[in-house]
Amino acid sequence: MSTSPTSPTARKTIQATELMGRIMREYFYDLNDAAVTGRRKVAWCTSVGPAELLRALGFAVYFPENHGAMLGSTRQSTELIPEANAAGYSPDICSYLTADIGAWLKQRTPLSKAYPGIERVPRPDVLVYNTNQCRDVQDWFGWYARELGVPALGISSPKNVNDVTEGLVEDVARQIEALVAPLEAIVGARLDIDRLRETVALSRRCSEIWRDVLETAMHSPAPLTFFDGTIHMGPAVCLRGTQQALDYYAVLLAELRQRGTDGVGAVQGERLRLYWEGMPVWGRLRQHSEMFAALRTAVVASTYCSSWIFPAFDGADPFRSMARAYLELFIVRAEPYKERYLADMQQRFKVDGIIFHDAKTCPYNSNNRYGLPQRLQASTGVPSLVLSGDLNDLRCVSDEQTKINAEAFVEQLLECA
Numbered sequence: 001m002s003t004s005p006t007s008p009t010a011r012k013t014i015q016a017t018e019l020m021g022r023i024m025r026e027y028f029y030d031l032n033d034a035a036v037t038g039r040r041k042v043a044w045c046t047s048v049g050p051a052e053l054l055r056a057l058g059f060a061v062y063f064p065e066n067h068g069a070m071l072g073s074t075r076q077s078t079e080l081i082p083e084a085n086a087a088g089y090s091p092d093i094c095s096y097l098t099a100d101i102g103a104w105l106k107q108r109t110p111l112s113k114a115y116p117g118i119e120r121v122p123r124p125d126v127l128v129y130n131t132n133q134c135r136d137v138q139d140w141f142g143w144y145a146r147e148l149g150v151p152a153l154g155i156s157s158p159k160n161v162n163d164v165t166e167g168l169v170e171d172v173a174r175q176i177e178a179l180v181a182p183l184e185a186i187v188g189a190r191l192d193i194d195r196l197r198e199t200v201a202l203s204r205r206c207s208e209i210w211r212d213v214l215e216t217a218m219h220s221p222a223p224l225t226f227f228d229g230t231i232h233m234g235p236a237v238c239l240r241g242t243q244q245a246l247d248y249y250a251v252l253l254a255e256l257r258q259r260g261t262d263g264v265g266a267v268q269g270e271r272l273r274l275y276w277e278g279m280p281v282w283g284r285l286r287q288h289s290e291m292f293a294a295l296r297t298a299v300v301a302s303t304y305c306s307s308w309i310f311p312a313f314d315g316a317d318p319f320r321s322m323a324r325a326y327l328e329l330f331i332v333r334a335e336p337y338k339e340r341y342l343a344d345m346q347q348r349f350k351v352d353g354i355i356f357h358d359a360k361t362c363p364y365n366s367n368n369r370y371g372l373p374q375r376l377q378a379s380t381g382v383p384s385l386v387l388s389g390d391l392n393d394l395r396c397v398s399d400e401q402t403k404i405n406a407e408a409f410v411e412q413l414l415e416c417a
């Protein structure tokens with residue numbers, strides 16, 4: 001029996017969500033306590049910055065991109081972005097950056113509502129970036145460095161890399177090592193190399209179990225979707241290098257594997273499987289999740305969620321393995337690598353089609369702009385759709401157009417099936 005495209009279709013709630021909420025709550029209260037009491041120094045870090053080094057040095061580590069995503073998912077970003085525009089930051093640049101700076105200027109944070117007693121984001125003692133993802137993070141942290149009078153330190157990463165060569169690894173490893181002395185001076189302690197090894201090893205294990213979580217969606221019907229993944233990646237983003245993240249994913253993985261055994265899909269009556277390439281539209285997560293569920297289509301895999309899988313981490317060789325992990329990322333790589341990676345993911349997750357999200361303010365995560373969808377379709381035969389939108393600026397998102405295009409794409413795929 002077929003379900004009409006507009007009929008509401010149940011999405012299954014993941015029981016582990018409550019546990020994740022508790023872990024994230026503890027993380028944010030701990031950060032707040034560090035900043036308010038001065039008990040520990042606070043470092044802000046880009047999502048694939050040297051978080052392992054900061055943790056091993058004893059910093060409480062905060063990720064502004066996670067805050068940007070919270071501003072997006074709570075739909076506050078669109079009204080805050082103009083504040084940053086008025087300060088000279090273009091509406092065309094990263095809308096995490098503009099939303100976050102806008103929030104600071106307006107002294108707003110979704111943390112206050114989610115976690116009573118937290119009045120503001122934790123004040124940093126140092127800002128640490130890696131330009132492996134984009135230049136915007138350096139400019140973003142540069143703004144706070146000037147605003148707050150705190151140092152911004154970072155790694156200038158190679159970009160558009162085809163092969164991750166020993167020379168590139170050496171360059172980045174030296175840059176990470178050069179961060180140690182200034183960070184030791186800020187935190188007032190020497191780096192314990194054994195603690196760094198242990199932290200890198202924990203990040204590796206977190207990465208492996210997160211990969212196992214995502215790979216449960218190879219099962220048909222898929223027990224989780226891309227939209228679930230964007231929520232459950234919180235500990236992988238904010239707590240990699242800690243035991244809490246590992247403990248959480250063990251619980252989540254067990255639940256998802258049980259779903260697989262029981263034949264329980266995240267989308268009832270799954271009839272199509274899609275891949276999502278690019279950023280989520282944070283302010284439309286629920287809407288997009290419901291729209292695809294109503295089409296009985298499971299978005300089973302994504303580059304975005306998989307970007308927190310770092311097979312290179314190795315506690316035995318911490319600096320070089322961190323450098324390699326930060327360089328092997330999809331976003332750092334050149335188009336031939338990206339094409340091979342996507343073809344492999346399409347095949348492993350058995351997808352019927354691929355959606356490229358063209359995010360207006362993030363060219364680095366919009367991989368439809370240099371002919372990749374066409375080349376991929378020619379080589380794999382898997383059809384693609386480009387959806388125009390944005391991660392945080394909802395003025396760039398047309399809900400009507402998204403719905404029309406998604407429904408037409410699903411119809412097309414069903415006809416091909």
Ligand code: SF4
Pocket residue numbers: 065093094095096097133134135136137361362363364365391
């Ligand atoms: S990669 Fe894109 S979304 Fe992420 S910080 Fe850079 S510009 Fe913003």
